[in-house]
Amino acid sequence: xxxxxxxxxxxxxxxxxxxxxxxxxxxxxxxxxxxxxxxxxxxxxxxxxxxxxxxxxxxxxxxxxxxxxxxxxxxxxxxxxxxxxxxxxxxxxxxxxxxxxxxxxxxxxxxxxxxxxxxxxxxxxxxxxxxxxxxxxxxxxxxxxxxxxxxxxxxxxxxxxxxxxxxxxxxxxxxxxxxxxxxxxxxxxxxxxxxxxxxxxxxxxxxxxxxxxxxxxxxxxxxxxxxxxxxxxxxxxxxxxxxxxxxxxxxxxxxxxxxxxxxxxxxxxxxxxxxxx
Amino acid sequence: xxxxxxxxxxxxxxxxxxxxxxxxxxxxxxxxxxxxxxxxxxxxxxxxxxxxxxxxxxxxxxxxxxxxxxxxxxxxxxxxxxxxxxxxxxxxxxxxxxxxxxxxxxxxxxxxxxxxxxxxxxxxxxxxxxxxxxxxxxxxxxxxxxxxxxxxxxxxxxxxxxxxxxxxxxxxxxxxxxxxxxxxxxxxxxxxxxxxxxxxxxxxxxxxxxxxxxxxxxxxxxxxxxxxxxxxxxxxxxxxxxxxxxxxxxxxxxxxxxxxxxxxxxxxxxxxxxxxxxxxxxxxxxxxxxxxxxxxxxxxxxxxxxxxxxxxxxxxxxxxxxxxxxxxxxxxxxxxxxxxxxxxxxxxxxxxxxxxxxxxxxxxxxxxxxxxxxxxxxxxxxxxxxxxxxxxxxxxxxxxxxxxxxxxxxxxxxxxxxxxxxxxxxxxxxxxxxxxxxxxxxxxxxxxxxxxxxxxxxxxxxxxxxxxx
Numbered sequence: 211x212x213x214x215x216x217x218x219x220x221x222x223x224x225x226x227x228x229x230x231x232x233x234x235x236x237x238x239x240x241x242x243x244x245x246x247x248x249x250x251x252x253x254x255x256x257x258x259x260x261x262x263x264x265x266x267x268x269x270x271x272x273x274x275x276x277x278x279x280x281x282x283x284x285x286x287x288x289x290x291x292x293x294x295x296x297x298x299x300x301x302x303x304x305x306x307x308x309x310x311x312x313x314x315x316x317x318x319x320x321x322x323x324x325x326x327x328x329x330x331x332x333x334x335x336x337x338x339x340x341x342x343x344x345x346x347x348x349x350x351x352x353x354x355x356x357x358x359x360x361x362x363x364x365x366x367x368x369x370x371x372x373x374x375x376x377x378x379x380x381x382x383x384x385x386x387x388x389x390x391x392x393x394x395x396x397x398x399x400x401x402x403x404x405x406x407x408x409x410x411x412x413x414x415x416x417x418x419x420x421x422x423x424x425x426x427x428x429x430x431x432x433x434x435x436x437x438x439x440x441x442x443x444x445x446x447x448x449x450x451x452x453x454x455x456x457x458x459x460x461x462x463x464x465x466x467x468x469x470x471x472x473x474x475x476x477x478x479x480x481x482x483x484x485x486x487x
Numbered sequence: 488x489x490x491x492x493x494x495x496x497x498x499x500x501x502x503x504x505x506x507x508x509x510x511x512x513x514x515x516x517x518x519x520x521x522x523x524x525x526x527x528x529x530x531x532x533x534x535x536x537x538x539x540x541x542x543x544x545x546x547x548x549x550x551x552x553x554x555x556x557x558x559x560x561x562x563x564x565x566x567x568x569x570x571x572x573x574x575x576x577x578x579x580x581x582x583x584x585x586x587x588x589x590x591x592x593x594x595x596x597x598x599x600x601x602x603x604x605x606x607x608x609x610x611x612x613x614x615x616x617x618x619x620x621x622x623x624x625x626x627x628x629x630x631x632x633x634x635x636x637x638x639x640x641x642x643x644x645x646x647x648x649x650x651x652x653x654x655x656x657x658x659x660x661x662x663x664x665x666x667x668x669x670x671x672x673x674x675x676x677x678x679x680x681x682x683x684x685x686x687x688x689x690x691x692x693x694x695x696x697x698x699x700x701x702x703x704x705x706x707x708x709x710x711x712x713x714x715x716x717x718x719x720x721x722x723x724x725x726x727x728x729x730x731x732x733x734x735x736x737x738x739x740x741x742x743x744x745x746x747x748x749x750x751x752x753x754x755x756x757x758x759x760x761x762x763x764x765x766x767x768x769x770x771x772x773x774x775x776x777x778x779x780x781x782x783x784x785x786x787x788x789x790x791x792x793x794x795x796x797x798x799x800x801x802x803x804x805x806x807x808x809x810x811x812x813x814x815x816x817x818x819x820x821x822x823x824x825x826x827x828x829x830x831x832x833x834x835x836x837x838x839x840x841x842x843x844x845x846x847x848x849x850x851x852x853x854x855x856x857x858x859x860x861x862x863x864x865x866x867x868x869x870x871x872x873x874x875x876x877x878x879x880x881x882x883x884x885x886x887x888x889x890x891x892x893x894x895x896x897x898x899x900x901x902x903x904x905x906x907x908x909x910x911x912x913x914x915x916x917x918x919x920x921x922x923x924x925x926x927x928x929x930x931x932x933x934x935x936x937x938x939x940x941x942x943x944x945x946x947x948x949x950x951x952x953x954x955x956x
Contacts, residue, residue: 234703234708234709235708238707238708238709248665252758252764252765252766253766254757254766254767255665255757255767280766294665295665295701295702296702297663297665297702297704297708298704298707298708299707300704300707426749426752426753426757426767427663427664427752429663429704429707429729429889429891430729430730430889430890430891431729431730431731431748431752431889432731432746432748432749432752433731433733433746433748433749434745434749436733436740437740438740443733443735443739443740448890448891461842462740462842465742465841465842465843466740466742466842468742468841468842469742469770470768470770473762473763473768474768476763477762477763477766477768480763
């Protein structure tokens with residue numbers, strides 16, 4: 211059992227942070243790695259990239275958006291409650307090197323994933339600009355942490371309620387046109403990563419993305435998470451989750467994420483019905 | 488050979504089974520097991536040979552005539568005790584061993600007609616004991632103070648654990664999934680091996696003192712070297728063949744195309760067949776094709792039937808004679824209306840604008856000269872392409888070695904294909920204190936062969952812990 215020692219709701223309750231006791235995983239985890247997590251006996255195994263780890267306390271932090279039954283179920287867990295299973299750390303860690311100028315782009319809950327990577331690049335001696343975005347101001351997460359983790363933070367909202375009015379790609383384009391950057395790391399919704407990669411391709415700037423396909427075991431055993439990268443099938447769980455964004459077939463990923471959309475609806479509906487009683 | 492039936496001679500007792508129409512709609516076990524009377528009757532067929540040839544066919548050396556003699560006398564408790572001297576998983580082996588290739592093949596009666604139903608009698612003994620609610624445990628040797636880590640809780644790992652705990656060693660089994668059992672849990676379906684039976688066998692091991700640590704991925708959560716640092720004296724690697732093999736043909740990433748590993752793991756381990764009671768979904772295809780013709784392919788096809796498919800077809804590139812599945816499994820699949828398209832191989836999958844599978848283009852094959860496996864090689868027939876409509880496809884053409892642990896472990900030697908190279912007599916790797924066995928050494932094989940490997944390794948580990956490397 212993996213106990214929740216701290217819990218926080220963000221983005222008007224649409225996003226939840228859990229700091230969970232998992233000393234074995236905390237001791238090993240590196241930025242970019244994920245865990246498979248399951249709340250109860252009937253539950254699915256969900257992959258979540260860790261936002262933070264604390265070796266001394268033996269905890270890991272996960273941040274998830276409520277998108278369906280499983281995450282809605284996770285949200286019902288309070289401080290002191292436990293997850294039934296957490297498995298990890300899985301996947302390859304981010305290859306953090308001294309590159310020069312690095313731009314970290316995070317959208318939605320992708321900000322949670324890019325936060326430890328941003329921190330890692332700065333600690334490795336890079337000049338790090340971070341661009342984070344959300345639909346509206348109240349849905350923005352981890353602004354303060356991202357400011358502290360980077361040399362320069364740029365914030366965007368789709369509706370203009372805060373920071374730059376528009377998409378993260380607008381600000382990224384400014385940077386590409388202006389001072390330039392040696393590396394872009396982009397993590398967020400598939401569409402955001404896709405557009406970011408289309409943009410950086412024009413400027414021939416290497417771009418790393420972290421992919422979030424559906425997984426079952428997370429250890430390379432089932433092939434559910436297969437993605438096409440550079441024309442080759444790769445398993446995001448063991449070959450990734452980070453890949454060269456210019457090589458990724460985002461359309462295939464978008465399709466594959468829809469594989470169970472009807473089942474997910476059925477499951478979520480029956481959960482909402484049950485929890486109202 | 489002409490079968491001469493003497494008057495009054497008892498025929499091999501058939502296994503009662505759930506009727507095919509009913510069982511095609513449920514996940515309950517298909518063979519129902521012998522009653523006490525039938526088991527005793529079948530046991531009387533055993534000739535109690537002085538030099539029993541059946542035992543030569545058993546990878547774990549069960550004293551077959553001895554346990555059968557006890558069943559004949561109605562001494563069921565003593566029959567199961569006899570089996571357990573050599574086999575820690577009798578309820579599993581009685582169900583999934585290919586006895587027709589092993590003990591029953593070498594039974595003297597096999598030459599004259601029908602061998603003694605050794606597997607069914609083994610299953611009966613184990614089921615009888617479980618039904619009594621009190622499971623006997625053999626006595627353990629005094630504690631040696633030595634600690635053994637077993638990586639992987641499949642058939643070979645459980646055998647190593649079961650053997651070494653009885654020899655007085657302290658054994659901990661590490662499992663990457665949330666429940667122990669390995670392929671017995673994620674791979675073999677409920678209707679062939681009920682998970683309650685695997686759980687009961689694991690409980691038996693716990694009763695013997697074996698510790699289980701689930702959710703621990705050795706190679707990720709903890710390394711082999713760290714196991715030694717934690718104080719383990721020996722490590723056994725029995726992680727199985729956990730890498731799905733795809734066909735690398737166009738369209739393979741369409742929604743609806745599954746590896747057998749994924750399809751079966753969703754259904755068996757995650758209980759997707761009980762969705763939405765359980766949260767993990769699975770595509771309940773109406774028109775399902777399965778590639779391959781081994782036991783795993785039969786399991787996938789029969790799972791598809793139970794998930795409500797209107798039509799399930801197995802597509803295999805060779806002919807019926809070359810199908811690697813057990814005859815019993817092929818027979819069960821046919822009874823459940825699984826169809827076979829033989830001598831055909833897929834060229835590419837076809838999908839719609841949403842990336843969902845709608846069909847597969849295939850090509851006819853004919854058999855040419857034998858290949859290195861001794862089976863006749865399938866050769867494509869020019870201009871014979873045809874299309875099969877389907878909404879779900881399962882690729883069950885085998886599994887390879889999962890590199891997660893092996894790539895994270897220094898000082899072990901791997902074959903070109905990624906299997907661990909060991910000393911064939913002992914199962915020793917070239918790394919001191921580390922053994923390996925089962926599918927990660929041999930490639931995908933049977934439960935009992937993995938258990939046979941486990942037995943050999945357990946003897947070698949015991950020797951090491953008491954005498955040295």
